[in-house]
Amino acid sequence: MKQIKVGLIGLGTVGSGVAxxxxxxxxxxxxxxxxxxxxxxxxxxxxxxxxxxxxxxxxLTPDANxxxxxxxxxxxxxxxxGIEPARTFMRRALEAGKHVxxxxxxxLARDGNELFALANEKGLELGFEASVxxxxxxxxxxxxxxxxxxxxxxxxxxxxxxxxxxxxMTDEGASYxxxxxxxxxxxxxxxxxxxxxxxxxxxxxxxxxxxLCYGNRVNFDDIYTEGISRLEPLDIDFAREFGYKIxxxxxxxxxxxxxxxxxxxxxxxxxxxxxxxxxAFNAVEIVARSAxxxxxxxxxxxxLPAGSAVVADVIDIARNxxxxxxxxxxxxxxxxxALRDRPxxxxxxxSCQHYLRFSVPDQPGVLSKIAGxxxxxxxxxxxxxxxxxxxxGSVAVVMLTHEAREADVAKAVAGIERLKLIxxxxxxxxxESLAKA
Numbered sequence: 001m002k003q004i005k006v007g008l009i010g011l012g013t014v015g016s017g018v019a020x021x022x023x024x025x026x027x028x029x030x031x032x033x034x035x036x037x038x039x040x041x042x043x044x045x046x047x048x049x050x051x052x053x054x055x056x057x058x059x060l061t062p063d064a065n066x067x068x069x070x071x072x073x074x075x076x077x078x079x080x081x082g083i084e085p086a087r088t089f090m091r092r093a094l095e096a097g098k099h100v101x102x103x104x105x106x107x108l109a110r111d112g113n114e115l116f117a118l119a120n121e122k123g124l125e126l127g128f129e130a131s132v133x134x135x136x137x138x139x140x141x142x143x144x145x146x147x148x149x150x151x152x153x154x155x156x157x158x159x160x161x162x163x164x165x166x167x168x169m170t171d172e173g174a175s176y177x178x179x180x181x182x183x184x185x186x187x188x189x190x191x192x193x194x195x196x197x198x199x200x201x202x203x204x205x206x207x208x209x210x211x212l213c214y215g216n217r218v219n220f221d222d223i224y225t226e227g228i229s230r231l232e233p234l235d236i237d238f239a240r241e242f243g244y245k246i247x248x249x250x251x252x253x254x255x256x257x258x259x260x261x262x263x264x265x266x267x268x269x270x271x272x273x274x275x276x277x278x279x280a281f282n283a284v285e286i287v288a289r290s291a292x293x294x295x296x297x298x299x300x301x302x303x304l305p306a307g308s309a310v311v312a313d314v315i316d317i318a319r320n321x322x323x324x325x326x327x328x329x330x331x332x333x334x335x336x337x338a339l340r341d342r343p344x345x346x347x348x349x350x351s352c353q354h355y356l357r358f359s360v361p362d363q364p365g366v367l368s369k370i371a372g373x374x375x376x377x378x379x380x381x382x383x384x385x386x387x388x389x390x391x392x393g394s395v396a397v398v399m400l401t402h403e404a405r406e407a408d409v410a411k412a413v414a415g416i417e418r419l420k421l422i423x424x425x426x427x428x429x430x431x432e433s434l435a436k437a
Contacts, residue, residue: 002034003037004038004074005040005072005074006037006075006076006077006314007043007073007075007077009080010043010078010080011044011051012081013303014103014303014310015042015079015080016053017303017304017306017307019039019053021311025311033315033318035318037314037318039055040070040072041061041067042059043064044061064085067093068098074318074321075101075314076090076093077100077310078100079102079310081104083106086102086104090102090126094118097122099124099126099317100124100127101125101127101313102128103309103310104131105131105201105204108204108208108218109205109220112208117336120336123327124327126331127310127313127316129313130309131205132158132208133156133158133282133284133296134298134301134306135309136300138284138296139209140312142209142286142333146286149291150288150289151213151254151286151288152253152288153251153253154253154286155249155251155434156206156249156250156274156283156285157277158201158205158282158284159196159201159202159205159248160281160282160299160300160301161190161280162197162199162228163277165189165197165228166247167278167279169236170240188280197227198227199225199228199264202225202248202250207220207223209250213252213254214252215339216340216341217339217340217341222261222344223261225263226263228246228248230425230427231265231429234357235357238357238398239429242267242355242383244268244431245275246265246266246429247274247275247277248263248264248266249265249268249274255342257342258343259342259343260344261344262350265429266431266432267432268434269433269434273285281300282298282299283295283297283298285434347406348406349405349406350405352404352433353382353402353430354400354409354431355430356426356428357396357397357398357426357427359394359396360395360421360422360423362394367397370397370416374399376415377404377408378404379401379408379412380401384399385399386398
């Protein structure tokens with residue numbers, strides 16, 4: 001039976017998962033593929049360090065060049081993460097005529113256009129299913145299952161760490177700091193959680209997904225990104241009273257001249273399926289022109305879930321190799337010549353409802369002054385609540401606005417915060433109806 005040999009760079013968490021799956025599921029893969037996938041070589045910097053799955057030591061090498069220079073290796077799997085040397089390794093592999101699979105969303109979000117172009121030039125595959133939402137086959141769904149559809153809208157929970165923290169705050173009333181500490185103790189959050197809690201990791205994933213959905217080259221730097229670190233249990237409680245839950249969302253919409261792509265906390269109706277995605281799980285809703293709304297749900301990270309997505313890419317490439325199909329599916333779901341460079345819309349141009357929490361003294365005239373500034377900027381109030389809840393000596397006044405332009409809301413909040421009566425920075429959370437397309 002034909003063998004297709006795989007070289008693996010990196011034996012960390014996901015790399016160990018890939019090695020385990022390729023080894024333990026070898027017979028299953030052979031029965032489904034019609035050929036053997038063989039883990040031929042593993043490049044690992046720390047040869048003597050313990051790994052979550054220990055491979056045959058005869059396969060290990062500290063030098064990735066041994067994989068690029070091996071004519072028998074057909075597919076290189078890069079799983080070291082980061083920008084360099086991962087970018088150099090992927091370029092070397094493609095230049096050596098080898099297909100590449102990666103889970104490296106940060107690299108693809110920042111330098112993917114260059115790597116995709118090189119793969120197209122060489123007539124090679126570049127698989128990256130594991131880079132967006134781990135085990136969830138979101139990329140395959142967009143590239144193949146929805147190939148006949150225009151994508152109107154996507155909204156998703158794409159970071160398990162942030163969702164775990166928000167779930168703890170919502171379900172148990174935990175503070176942000178306590179929930180983060182527990183996430184770190186359980187291994188859901190890194191020692192430095194910045195990428196997860198400030199929305200950067202989610203923005204990396206959204207940059208890739210939006211490129212696939214709308215036929216645009218990846219444009220990470222212009223994605224509006226905001227995290228969850230300023231949220232307090234008080235905001236979670238108020239959201240519940242209004243019939244919402246707060247989630248860190250990745251949102252995109254297509255357009256003829258520009259694309260919307262943004263990451264930030266948002267209130268969503270408790271009846272929407274995304275509101276009930278708890279813990280470290282991810283979920284994405286895609287609203288497709290012909291198919292309608294589709295929801296995908298599952299584990300977004302982890303040794304075996306992410307490893308499963310990586311091996312699925314390897315199997316897809318192997319199938320194309322066996323049939324001589326070449327690059328059967330375009331890397332970014334559209335033919336290279338059809339890709340465009342539409343700009344991303346500025347956040348100032350977005351319109352939605354807003355939740356605003358002000359910390360003010362409990363005295364007459366406060367509400368009228370705040371309402372006056374909002375009216376000056378064409379913002380009308382849908383609801384207002386003041387329950388005497390004290391926050392650092394002040395009371396919390398919460399207002400829900402009708403739909404308003406982001407630029408107007410930002411100006412109004414800045415004007416309100418210049419009033420002497422404001423005791424702390426205003427907390428602002430967008431409200432997403434999730435019904436728009």
